[in-house]
Amino acid sequence: MTKIPVFILSGFLGSGKTTLLKSFLKKCAQKRLKPAILMNEIGKADMDGEILLQRNKNEIVEKLLDGCMCCSQKSEVTETMLKLLHQQPDVIFIELTGVANPEEVVDSLTDPELIDSLYLEKVVTLLDGENILEYNSIFEADKELVQTTRRQIEVADLLVVNKLDLITSSFKEKITKAIRKRNSVSPLLFTTYSEIDVNGLLEGITEVNKEKFYANRRTPYPHIHGNSVSFSRINTLTLSVNEPMKSSIVAKFLKRWHPNLLRAKGYLFVNENCYLLQHVMKRSYWEPSDYRGRNYLVLIGIDLNIDEIQKEWAKLSLKVGS
Numbered sequence: 001m002t003k004i005p006v007f008i009l010s011g012f013l014g015s016g017k018t019t020l021l022k023s024f025l026k027k028c029a030q031k032r033l034k035p036a037i038l039m040n041e042i043g044k045a046d047m048d049g050e051i052l053l054q055r056n057k058n059e060i061v062e063k064l065l066d067g068c069m070c071c072s073q074k075s076e077v078t079e080t081m082l083k084l085l086h087q088q089p090d091v092i093f094i095e096l097t098g099v100a101n102p103e104e105v106v107d108s109l110t111d112p113e114l115i116d117s118l119y120l121e122k123v124v125t126l127l128d129g130e131n132i133l134e135y136n137s138i139f140e141a142d143k144e145l146v147q148t149t150r151r152q153i154e155v156a157d158l159l160v161v162n163k164l165d166l167i168t169s170s171f172k173e174k175i176t177k178a179i180r181k182r183n184s185v186s187p188l189l190f191t192t193y194s195e196i197d198v199n200g201l202l203e204g205i206t207e208v209n210k211e212k213f214y215a216n217r218r219t220p221y222p223h224i225h226g227n228s229v230s231f232s233r234i235n236t237l238t239l240s241v242n243e244p245m246k247s248s249i250v251a252k253f254l255k256r257w258h259p260n261l262l263r264a265k266g267y268l269f270v271n272e273n274c275y276l277l278q279h280v281m282k283r284s285y286w287e288p289s290d291y292r293g294r295n296y297l298v299l300i301g302i303d304l305n306i307d308e309i310q311k312e313w314a315k316l317s318l319k320v321g322s
């Protein structure tokens, strides 16, 4: 099933995200791909969005101002993404604010109205070579910010240390060590002015058959396929729920996948009542809901073992149903 790829560009303030975005857009133009861009800015003035609009009037740009996307009202993010989809792009770029945690944004992409249309292609995290080693001491007083900058490294599929022109080779080694402590698996590149092989990153992404893909897209709830919808290390999985479940059993099931499982959410029947289940790390919250669509459960994690989770879920459902 065709889905539109989404690149998330993350990284602390001033690390080079917009610079990278611009080279992505240039390459899209050469490849005749129609890009859509969601700029997430803190503050009233939308500098980056304006800069992009001045460059090329054909690019579709939506902005979410005043705050971080992961904290915005969920429906606002969904609406903005739907607006972008409405204009039939071939690829979507989301540039996050420097203080956003990418995994929480992935969460928004699993909204029932979006999950069938999009997949997460890659989280690219830009790091400011000149300042990265200072982050811990600069933000010492702000634990959340330290945590965010760490998560930006930990969940990245590609790590790009930028501003190589401003650092020495001994600094480069220190940076490598510090990054590898947090993420030992994703490719790590050093560069200046965010110059990386964007052509390679766009490989395999082709023009979408617009008529076919965008016909009747706005679905009220996801089709349940149970497959992972992401090619990134952050992967998501939709589990179908056919029977009323016991909340304690579901909570126990979700805890089993800690620490890979970061988040789960969905609508489930417990006895006769529908609940919105919100699971964060090891804790589950159950909120009564008047949702009337089909029940489902979406899991978001890093390197989740999709096959095993599906197998175990099927066993559990059989037990519950019998």
Ligand SMILES: Nc1nc2c(ncn2[C@@H]2O[C@H](COP(=O)(O)OP(=O)(O)OP(=O)(O)O)[C@@H](O)[C@H]2O)c(=O)[nH]1
Residues within 6 Å of the ligand: 011, 012, 013, 014, 015, 016, 017, 018, 019, 020, 048, 097, 098, 126, 162, 163, 164, 165, 166, 191, 192, 193, 194
């Ligand atoms: N010296 C140097 N400057 C760079 C490099 N890459 C980007 N810059 C400059 O750093 C500044 C910030 O770059 P942006 O691409 O706007 O960074 P950003 O991550 O989008 O910044 P925010 O929107 O604040 O989060 C700009 O003035 C860039 O020209 C580099 O490799 N070396």
